[in-house]
Amino acid sequence: MTAAANQSGRRPTTSRRLERAxxxxxxxxxxVSITTVSDALNGKGRLPDETRSRVREVAERLGYxxxxxxxxxxxxxxxxxGLTVTTYGEEPFTFTEFAYFAEMARAATSAALGRGxxxxxxxxxxxxxxxxxIALDGTVVIDPPDQDPLVSELYRSGxxxxxxxxxxxxxxxxxxxxxxxxxxxxxxxxxxxxxARRIGLLTGTSTDTYTRLSTEAYLGxxxxxxxxxxxxxxxxxxxxxxxxxxxxxxxxxxxxxAVYGLFDPNGTDLLAxxxxxxxxxxxxxxxxxxxxxxxxxxxxxxxxxxxxxPRKIGTTVVNxxxxxxxxxxxxxxxxxxxxFPPRFRTAGNGPPPGTLMPTELIVRASSQRRSPRTTVxxxxxxxxx
Amino acid sequence: MTAAANQSGRRPTTSRRLERAxxxxxxxxxxVSITTVSDALNGKGRLPDETRSRVREVAERLGYxxxxxxxxxxxxxxxxxGLTVTTYGEEPFTFTEFAYFAEMARAATSAALGRGxxxxxxxxxxxxxxxxxIALDGTVVIDPPDQDPLVSELYRSGxxxxxxxxxxxxxxxxxxxxxxxxxxxxxxxxxxxxxARRIGLLTGTSTDTYTRLSTEAYLGxxxxxxxxxxxxxxxxxxxxxxxxxxxxxxxxxxxxxAVYGLFDPNGTDLLAxxxxxxxxxxxxxxxxxxxxxxxxxxxxxxxxxxxxxPRKIGTTVVNxxxxxxxxxxxxxxxxxxxxFPPRFRTAGNGPPPGTLMPTELIVRASSQRRSPRTTVxxxxxxxxx
DNA sequence: AGCCTTCGGAGATACGTTTCTCCAAGAGTG
DNA sequence: CACTCTTGGAGAAACGTATCTCCGAAGGCT
Numbered sequence: 001m002t003a004a005a006n007q008s009g010r011r012p013t014t015s016r017r018l019e020r021a022x023x024x025x026x027x028x029x030x031x032v033s034i035t036t037v038s039d040a041l042n043g044k045g046r047l048p049d050e051t052r053s054r055v056r057e058v059a060e061r062l063g064y065x066x067x068x069x070x071x072x073x074x075x076x077x078x079x080x081x082g083l084t085v086t087t088y089g090e091e092p093f094t095f096t097e098f099a100y101f102a103e104m105a106r107a108a109t110s111a112a113l114g115r116g117x118x119x120x121x122x123x124x125x126x127x128x129x130x131x132x133x134i135a136l137d138g139t140v141v142i143d144p145p146d147q148d149p150l151v152s153e154l155y156r157s158g159x160x161x162x163x164x165x166x167x168x169x170x171x172x173x174x175x176x177x178x179x180x181x182x183x184x185x186x187x188x189x190x191x192x193x194x195x196a197r198r199i200g201l202l203t204g205t206s207t208d209t210y211t212r213l214s215t216e217a218y219l220g221x222x223x224x225x226x227x228x229x230x231x232x233x234x235x236x237x238x239x240x241x242x243x244x245x246x247x248x249x250x251x252x253x254x255x256x257x258a259v260y261g262l263f264d265p266n267g268t269d270l271l272a273x274x275x276x277x278x279x280x281x282x283x284x285x286x287x288x289x290x291x292x293x294x295x296x297x298x299x300x301x302x303x304x305x306x307x308x309x310p311r312k313i314g315t316t317v318v319n320x321x322x323x324x325x326x327x328x329x330x331x332x333x334x335x336x337x338x339x340f341p342p343r344f345r346t347a348g349n350g351p352p353p354g355t356l357m358p359t360e361l362i363v364r365a366s367s368q369r370r371s372p373r374t375t376v377x378x379x380x381x382x383x384x385x
Numbered sequence: 386m387t388a389a390a391n392q393s394g395r396r397p398t399t400s401r402r403l404e405r406a407x408x409x410x411x412x413x414x415x416x417v418s419i420t421t422v423s424d425a426l427n428g429k430g431r432l433p434d435e436t437r438s439r440v441r442e443v444a445e446r447l448g449y450x451x452x453x454x455x456x457x458x459x460x461x462x463x464x465x466x467g468l469t470v471t472t473y474g475e476e477p478f479t480f481t482e483f484a485y486f487a488e489m490a491r492a493a494t495s496a497a498l499g500r501g502x503x504x505x506x507x508x509x510x511x512x513x514x515x516x517x518x519i520a521l522d523g524t525v526v527i528d529p530p531d532q533d534p535l536v537s538e539l540y541r542s543g544x545x546x547x548x549x550x551x552x553x554x555x556x557x558x559x560x561x562x563x564x565x566x567x568x569x570x571x572x573x574x575x576x577x578x579x580x581a582r583r584i585g586l587l588t589g590t591s592t593d594t595y596t597r598l599s600t601e602a603y604l605g606x607x608x609x610x611x612x613x614x615x616x617x618x619x620x621x622x623x624x625x626x627x628x629x630x631x632x633x634x635x636x637x638x639x640x641x642x643a644v645y646g647l648f649d650p651n652g653t654d655l656l657a658x659x660x661x662x663x664x665x666x667x668x669x670x671x672x673x674x675x676x677x678x679x680x681x682x683x684x685x686x687x688x689x690x691x692x693x694x695p696r697k698i699g700t701t702v703v704n705x706x707x708x709x710x711x712x713x714x715x716x717x718x719x720x721x722x723x724x725f726p727p728r729f730r731t732a733g734n735g736p737p738p739g740t741l742m743p744t745e746l747i748v749r750a751s752s753q754r755r756s757p758r759t760t761v762x763x764x765x766x767x768x769x770x
Numbered sequence: 771a772g773c774c775t776t777c778g779g780a781g782a783t784a785c786g787t788t789t790c791t792c793c794a795a796g797a798g799t800g
Numbered sequence: 801c802a803c804t805c806t807t808g809g810a811g812a813a814a815c816g817t818a819t820c821t822c823c824g825a826a827g828g829c830t
Contacts, residue, residue, distance in 0.1 A: 020543065022816060033780045038818060045819095046777065065542060068520040069457040070816035073785050078454065079518045080465075080505070102487055109506045118515055120465070121494045121504045130503055133464045135453040157450055158405065268683065295680060298653065407786060418810045423788060430789095431807065455786035458815050 021062040030058040082139035084122045098264045099292040100310045107314030126150040138321045143208050162321040165209045173324050175354045176317050178308050183359040184217035191258040200256030202266050204236035230256045246273040258286035267303040287366040302364035406447040415443040467524035469507045483649045484677040485695045492699030511535040523706045528593050547706040550594045559705050560739045563693050568744040569602035576643040585641030587651050589621035615641045631658040643671035652688040672751040687749035
């Protein structure tokens with residue numbers, strides 16, 4: 001043990017105020033160099049176990065906490081992942097608006113934490129003051145609009161981005177989405193089989209992928225089977241507008257005898273509207289809506305819902321992103337490891353890799369005229385994976 | 386413009402790889418010193434507007450983005466606030482479990498962003514690997530348990546902590562909570578006035594402040610008015626257990642003719658249980674539950690709910706915390722500015738400052754035997770503020 | 771005896787800012 | 801003319817870590 005080591009390694013600075021212990025203090029107290037301290041604490045280098053444990057003990061005694069900022073500066077890794085959900089209303093987040101986002105965010109947070117990362121909630125607007133002040137290893141973007149300037153900016157900054165929702169035209173590192181077309185077609189088939197003659201759609205006016213693909217699938221199906229489309233669109237972020245749209249749909253002269261609602265509250269709204277018009281569900285009207293909420297298991301009658309499996313999506317998105325950050329394929333089942341390491345795609349080599357996740361149709365009483373038994377079945381095999 | 390400025394200011398390092406432009410590059414390109422660049426970009430120092438704008442333009446052209454890590458290291462501020470919600474189940478967050486948390490988190494995020502901070506979602510367990518790797522300016526803790534080791538550790542680290550929920554015995558900088566006692570007493574009075582003779586309680590088994598204070602208020606009220614307490618407790622994080630407990634409560638020989646449920650799903654569960662026992666609401670059974678969900682506006686019948694105003698709480702908590710961080714009283718209505726600057730309370734000077742926020746009783750059909758009109762009224766004046 | 775290898779660890783540098791200190795040159799002032 | 805101010809800006813020291821390079825010493829081998 002070097003005897004002269006109790007001299008603080010700091011250069012003769014102004015005055016030692018009551019600051020937190022740094023790695024130098026630990027080194028001095030343990031009579032070793034800061035290299036040794038760093039190695040001992042991080043499990044690197046070649047050191048005898050005795051030195052390692054001694055250093056650890058001294059560090060503990062001094063209450064030493066490594067500075068995250070310094071570590072980030074040095075290593076270039078912050079362990080932070082941005083999470084932003086595109087908003088349609090004025091409030092910056094839609095977490096609570098639909099159960100989908102809540103579930104998805106929860107799973108994403110959990111997955112990130114499991115791999116040693118933490119999620120930072122960020123606004124969809126590219127507010128420079130906040131985005132620029134945070135060292136991000138990567139970002140998860142939920143439902144980016146067609147030409148998202150935020151995503152482009154992140155791309156320019158060299159931050160890998162994985163999106164939930166197939167990106168319209170912005171350079172993401174990878175994306176994950178449901179097979180919305182297959183899901184909608186599955187539902188339409190299901191309703192047809194249950195005896196529906198004219199299936200209506202409650203859809204949204206925004207241009208996100210989900211709304212667009214679903215609506216297109218519906219229109220395509222109509223064209224194929226020769227049914228006149230019957231749908232109402234409304235701004236999905238406005239809860240009141242949903243009830244009105246549901247009412248409008250059932251008030252039409254060409255009233256549908258089955259309806260699929262794209263958004264979470266549609267089930268309740270449609271049920272209420274049906275009641276107002278004296279329509280019995282499922283006898284006069286078959287109902288399905290897309291929702292993650294289990295309140296539909298206890299409504300009168302229980303309503304068949306399409307689950308987008310947000311947990312699975314959130315987990316996958318985060319794992320994909322962290323794989324990209326670390327340049328590893330941790331085996332999420334998606335083989336895109338090769339595409340990542342070269343500077344997170346240097347642009348120009350084809351579309352970004354995407355993954356389609358399966359959906360799940362939870363069949364309840366509202367969509368079957370015969371047996372009211374509740375069963376669960378996947379609608380169609382997913383297109384990819 | 387200095388002609389010799391195109392020489393990179395870097396010392397002859399190994400090799401200039403394709404790295405992001407730093408402040409040195411901007412300085413070199415603009416023919417000024419890095420001091421000038423820093424001052425120009427941050428609006429500090431004394432510079433003629435012409436220099437300022439020229440530097441800004443060069444920075445823009447080079448796509449310069451200041452390194453958040455370096456800035457954090459230098460200034461000691463990260464602009465990051467930790468958000469952790471105490472969990473009872475195995476999953477790390479309860480965001481979605483109750484609408485309360487979702488609303489509260491949303492408001493908190495919004496408030497933080499509004500003041501230039503971002504929220505980092507963190508686990509309630511003191512996982513060193515993740516907590517230690519993040520430079521936090523402060524932390525919001527939701528519902529800390531009695532002797533939260535996490536809070537103690539944060540305190541030792543010098544990180545200011547503001548909690549939602551009056552802390553049992555841990556050193557927080559400040560706290561915010563509802564006046565739970567007043568809220569419960571208000572509800573019990575309300576039910577009494579509606580004709581209830583025996584009021585039951587559906588409560589939880591955990592030891593958090595909310596459950597404890599509410600239950601104590603109920604028991605105190607019972608003692609005062611001479612009613613035998615009638616209650617069932619269950620682990621609040623288990624949704625299935627709630628339904629069972631509701632059933633148990635209504636199956637008792639001393640069945641109550643009015644029930645207050647402390648948790649969000651209790652309304653639905655109690656309604657279902659009442660149906661099973663052939664009890665009409667509100668005729669045979671008066672119902673109130675604590676919930677932020679508006680599904681209770683459309684149930685059959687609509688259920689009276691107590692709102693804890695999570696938006697207001699989330700906003701207040703964050704503003705209090707940021708005030709503490711910045712050592713400012715931005716006028717949140719709480720006068721505790723003086724207590725903050727001295728090292729975030731140096732311990733030993735009395736209990737931490739707290740704020741009680743009012744609750745709101747949203748009266749619906751389930752708790753009145755006369756008029757089924759829906760009205761809104763605050764139950765009692767809050768104890769403080 | 772000379773040489774190679776491994777062990778244990780020290781030194782120094784770089785990460786990219788912010789900011790404190792200081793200086794030169796011109797402008798006013800008596 | 802000698803002086804003080806003010807303006808505009810440069811230099812350099814931190815911030816606290818990780819890591820690359822290098823080095824002495826102690827064996828082991830031929």
